[in-house]
Amino acid sequence: MRFVRTHWQDHGFFxxxxxxxxxLPRLRGVLPPGAWAFASEPGHYDIPGAVRCVKDLELAGIHPATDKSGRLVLEFAPNRFKHDSGLRISYSGVRHFSIDHHHAIDWLRVDTVxxxxxLPEEEAGEDGVEGGGCVHEIAxxxxxxxxxxxxxxAEWGSPR
Incomplete structure (x- = not known):
């Protein structure tokens, strides 16, 4: 990620x-509408307080399209100590999807956010792709x- 910082520090994640x-304010009108709505949603980055903060959601499902439609759905279950509901993110026009496993923390039952x-595709990409779109990175x-x-x-309310 270019701006957000996440790493293991001492006995927890920073x-x-x-x-x-x-x-983020500079990205208004540059990000596609759905991406902007999700990134700028109140509480998205309110780590200690908001039930709509992505922190601590549990990866629950990955559903790629079986045709060439370019659809992908990621499902996240709520953390029972923080969230009222889960999150479902539906992607359209997918050009690339990858998961890189680090296998450094093997004592956690599930991967959590x-x-x-x-970011806009042209700012985030090393491949020089232009023409709109975005890159969503999830640590x-x-x-x-x-x-x-x-x-x-992004739709909140997915059941556990």
């Missing part, structure tokens, strides 16, 4: 969205997910 939050970052406790797509739609 997470800091400060630089991304400072950059540390933080995420959404998990023992992996990272990257999705390059046209847009995304």
């Amino acid at each position: 997470v800091d969205p400060t630089a991304y939050l400072a950059e 540390l933080l995420d970052e959404i 998990l406790t023992d992996a990272s997910i990257t999705v390059r797509c046209q847009d995304l739609r």
Whole structure:
């Protein structure tokens, strides 16, 4: 991730969205509408308080399209100590999807979200792809997910 910081420190994870939050107002009108709505949603980065903060959601499902439609759905279950509901993110026009497993923290039962970052494709990409879209990066406790797509739609309320 370019702006959000996440790493293991002492006996826990250090997470800091400060630089991304400072950059976020500049991305209005640059990010696709669904990506902007999700990234700028009140509480998205309110780590200690908001039930709509992505921190601590548990990766629960990955559903790629079996056709060439470019669809992908990621499902996250709520953390029972923090969230009222889970989150479902539906991606359209997916050009790239990857999961990189780190296998450094083997004592956790499931991978949970540390933080995420959404940037316009042309700013985030090393491949020089232009023409709109975005890159959504999600840092998990023992992996990272990257999705390059046209847009995304995030819906809170997915059941556990």
